[in-house]
Amino acid sequence: MKAIFPKWQVPSNIHAFTTTRAGGVSQAPFSSFNLGDHVGDEKSAVKTNRTLLVESFHLPHSPLFLTQTHSTNVIQLPYSGNNFDADSVYTNQPKQVCAVMTADCLPVLFTTKQGNEVAAAHAGWRGLCDGILEETVKYFHTEPQNIIAWLGPAIGPKAFQVEKDVIEQFMKFDPHAENAFQPDPNQRGKYFGNLYQIAIQRLNKLGIVEISGGEHCTFYEKDLFFSYRREGKTGRMASVIWFE
Helix, strand or coil: CCEECCCCCCCCCEEEEEECCCCCCCCCCCCCCCCCCCCCCCHHHHHHHHHHHHHHCCCCCCCCCCECCCCCCEEEECCCCCCCECCEEEECCCCCCEEEEECCCEEEEEEECCCCCEEEEEECHHHHHHCHHHHHHCCCCCCHHHEEEEECCCCCCCCCEEEHHHHHHHHHHCHHHHHHEEECCCCCCEEEECHHHHHHHHHHHHCCCEEEECCCCCCCCCCCCCCHHHHCCCCCEEEEEEEC
């Protein structure tokens, strides 16, 4: 079973990775390691895949799977409520598994130099624009310069096509966001956006400078990743982090 692991300098008690689409039991178009139970896959297959996630990657327990709506809502673990509408999850307790699901959107994993706080954020372009990363960082008890971030697999800058209105929405928050968009040479009025670059801009603005990742493209790496923009009906990967 293959996963993508961050190449970052963090304390040894930190465990983090993003799953790929390989290694599960789901059938096409969800083949095969789909972890999303909201995409039309067989419930039994998703249940088996989630069990495989825990067993194969030695999670301390099954993670809380959020109901992601491109919001800026954050849940703190341990959580005893019954409203799972959130796009980020944070904890400062050991063996509390933070997880988000993606299939083109940007997963961002956070920890600290002390290894005593972690978070996982689902940053689709709307959530990224509205401030999901900023809301997540508010939960940390340390200074921003002590926070380390990893940008997991997302749709890349040669595949994320948008129109001018999306650029304008980002520029309301930061005029420099315009630098993350380039005109599509083949389609007038279309642009390619770099979610990784925008995330780095936003994190830098908060004072977070230790950032890694951002080298994958879920759209073009078909064998590794699900891609909603490429396939429409498809599965979801999970990005997971916890500390011992």
